[in-house]
Amino acid sequence: MSGERILVAKVGLDGHDRGVKVVARILRDAGYEVIYTGLFQTPETVAAAAVDEDADAIGLSMLSGAHMTLAPLVVEAVRARGADIPVILGGTVPDHDLDELKAKGVAAVLTPGTTAEGIIKEVQQVLDGTQAA
Secondary structure, eight states, X not given: OTTOEEEEEEBTTOOOOXXXXXXXXXXXXXXXXXXXXXXXXXXXXXXXXXXXXXXSEEEEEEOSSOHHHHHHHHHHHHHHTTOOOOEEEEESOOGGGHHHHXXXXXXXXXXXXXXXXXXXXXXXXXXXXXXXX
């Protein structure tokens, strides 16, 4: 974990940021360097920030229901910049959307009820390339 950087962001018009701030603190306390971009980001601004900050992973928090559109757009924007930074999505995501999100390049999805230990474990598995398929 030493030196690994996680950029966390709220994409779109979702103004609920309590959860992303809690996750940022969990990751920080676990030893990650966390960069929080704030509310109302676009996929392009998140991708640019992740590349500029040399992030090892991107954590997106979405409660708005726009995850099927916005999360894949972040993945595409990152790839368009020539980067290979995994995108981890957290939020209210129905189970029936999980496979399609992963098919569109989202590395992992954390749903409500994921514990702090579960968040840390999933992030580390994504960074290590060892997460379950």
